[in-house]
Amino acid sequence: MKTIRSFFLSSLAILAVTTVFPVVRAAEPDQPPPPSAEGGGRGPRGDRLKMLVEQLGLTDDQKAKIKPIVQDEMAQMKAIRDDTTLDQDQRRAKFMEIMKKSNDQIRPILTPEQQEKLDKMKEARGGGKKKPSA
Numbered sequence: 001m002k003t004i005r006s007f008f009l010s011s012l013a014i015l016a017v018t019t020v021f022p023v024v025r026a027a028e029p030d031q032p033p034p035p036s037a038e039g040g041g042r043g044p045r046g047d048r049l050k051m052l053v054e055q056l057g058l059t060d061d062q063k064a065k066i067k068p069i070v071q072d073e074m075a076q077m078k079a080i081r082d083d084t085t086l087d088q089d090q091r092r093a094k095f096m097e098i099m100k101k102s103n104d105q106i107r108p109i110l111t112p113e114q115q116e117k118l119d120k121m122k123e124a125r126g127g128g129k130k131k132p133s134a
Helices: 002-027 048-056 060-082 088-109 112-124
Strands: none
Touching (some): 060 088, 088 112
């Protein structure tokens, strides 16, 4: 009798946990994280300015010059994400075009050492130029 009672109480506890926690979780509003004050965007990928500052050691002057470029890039990318008329390939091509334009604007602001670091970062994430096979 005691094992039946424990089984019943355990089952009741499991049932309560599985039904109450999803309800509590559903009551929380699903809102995206607020954009960063420095670069906008969503999540780790979106805060490009912060990543550039950390990885390249940008000076305050460089940061001030690059910030509007990154903000414009993020606004353009948001517009593309919101455009439902584009298919995945078109969207990807436009993203790449925007990234290239931004990088072309950012590159002259950087020192030669920072440019080299940026190139290595690009290669590490698979965006570097492929070496021709011999």
